[in-house]
Amino acid sequence: MSAATPETETLHAGATVAKIVPDSQTFRRAFQDFAVGFAQRELWLSLGWQDIKQRYRRSVLGPFWITIATGLQAVAMGVLYAALLGQPLREYLPYVTVGLIIWNVISASILEGSEVFIANEGLIKQLPSALSVHVYRLVWRQLLFFAHNMVIYVVMLAAFGVWRHLGVASLMAIPAIALIFLNSMWVSIVFGIFSTRYRDIAPILGSTTLMLFVLTPVMWTTKTLQSQMNNGDRAKLAELVPTFHYLEIVRAPLLGEPQELRHWLVVGVITLLGWIVAILAMKQFRSRVPYWV
Numbered sequence: 001m002s003a004a005t006p007e008t009e010t011l012h013a014g015a016t017v018a019k020i021v022p023d024s025q026t027f028r029r030a031f032q033d034f035a036v037g038f039a040q041r042e043l044w045l046s047l048g049w050q051d052i053k054q055r056y057r058r059s060v061l062g063p064f065w066i067t068i069a070t071g072l073q074a075v076a077m078g079v080l081y082a083a084l085l086g087q088p089l090r091e092y093l094p095y096v097t098v099g100l101i102i103w104n105v106i107s108a109s110i111l112e113g114s115e116v117f118i119a120n121e122g123l124i125k126q127l128p129s130a131l132s133v134h135v136y137r138l139v140w141r142q143l144l145f146f147a148h149n150m151v152i153y154v155v156m157l158a159a160f161g162v163w164r165h166l167g168v169a170s171l172m173a174i175p176a177i178a179l180i181f182l183n184s185m186w187v188s189i190v191f192g193i194f195s196t197r198y199r200d201i202a203p204i205l206g207s208t209t210l211m212l213f214v215l216t217p218v219m220w221t222t223k224t225l226q227s228q229m230n231n232g233d234r235a236k237l238a239e240l241v242p243t244f245h246y247l248e249i250v251r252a253p254l255l256g257e258p259q260e261l262r263h264w265l266v267v268g269v270i271t272l273l274g275w276i277v278a279i280l281a282m283k284q285f286r287s288r289v290p291y292w293v
Contacts, residue, residue, distance in 0.1 A: 030282040037132030044133050048140035066148045074100050074152065081219050092221075094160050098251045099218040101149045105180055106243055108142050110209050113188030114195040114202045121293040131286055135188045139181055146177075153254065165256025173253040180246060183271055186278035193281045196292045216243045242270060 037044070052063050061068070077100070078093035085092075113135075117124060120134045157163045195201040215238070222238050238244050245266040252259045 025284055025287065027279070027283050030279055030286060033130045033282060033286060034132050037130035037136055040129055040133055041136070043129065044137040044140060048137045048144065051137075051141050052144055063144070063148055064151075066145055067151050070100060070104065070149045071097075071152045077219055085220065085224050087221075087224065090160055094156050094162050094255060095221065095251070096219060097152060097156055098254050099247055101146065101153065102180065102247050102250050103213065103216070103218050103243075104149065105142055105146055105184065106246060107209050107213070108145070109139075109184035109187045110191065110205055111202075112138055112142075113184065114191040114205050116188050116192040117196045117289050117293055118192075118199075118202075124290050124293055131282070131289060132189075135185055135192070138188055139184050142184060143181060162255060167256065169259065170253045170256055172259060173250055176249040176253065179267055179271060180250060183246070183267075183274060186271070186274040189278040190274065190281055193285050193289060196289055197285070212241065212243050215241045216247060218247065242266070245270075 056063055056065055074097040075093070078096040079089065081087070081096065082089045082092040112119075116134050116138050117131070120137075123129070123134070124131070157166075191201065191205060195205070217238055222236075239262075245263040248260065248263040249267055251257075252263075
């Protein structure tokens with residue numbers, strides 16, 4: 001049985017009465033969960049790696065099927081859309097490839113994050129570990145997928161001469177990627193907790209993610225839209241889609257393109273607000289997740 005923290009509540013007559021707040025619903029326990037979960041890194045590192053090995057068990061190429069699948073998808077879509085939009089393949093294919101690599105992380109964070117606790121029902125009920133272990137495991141697994149897909153980017157650097165456009169500013173891709181995975185954590189916590197309580201949220205997020213893929217400039221560019229429309233200002237409507245800013249802070253430095261400060265500001269604000277909601281959700285509902293799953 002968890003302890004309780006007393007708080008005082010002032011009555012209209014000036015008297016005070018003790019208000020008992022469960023210790024499981026305090027910020028101290030929420031932050032303790034994050035700390036204990038990170039300390040159990042041998043567990044979630046091992047589980048995350050086992051997830052990938054299990055998915056490609058008895059396969060000759062193993063996890064590199066991730067790279068092959070993403071590469072083929074990028075080539076097919078890049079060639080098709082380059083022809084449809086009248087874009088030079090040498091410039092357009094790297095744009096699409098990097099966009100798909102980043103988008104895979106974003107979509108997996110939303111879709112898999114919404115079911116992170118539901119999928120680990122057995123472990124949550126039987127294994128005495130911090131709830132955040134399952135979030136760390138998911139983010140670690142997505143980081144491994146991302147690392148495999150970055151092999152495509154390395155090949156593209158040489159094949160399309162992208163390396164000629166890179167400079168010192170391209171190092172900004174490192175904190176940008178860190179921001180992507182930092183957001184992946186709060187997204188998994190928030191959507192994971194509320195999807196566990198309300199099972200309708202997961203399918204809604206599935207439809208929303210598909211819609212975001214269409215609205216986000218993954219397969220098309222805002223520059224092309226501006227040049228093909230009479231009123232180029234309408235292309236700026238893409239900036240209303242939050243995932244566009246996440247793509248740009250990573251894709252621009254990786255392709256050696258100019259970076260816009262506004263993208264960093266938008267991502268920074270969303271990251272801050274997202275983590276505030278995640279911490280509040282962990283404080284209030286962390287102890288209820290084992291009963292909801």
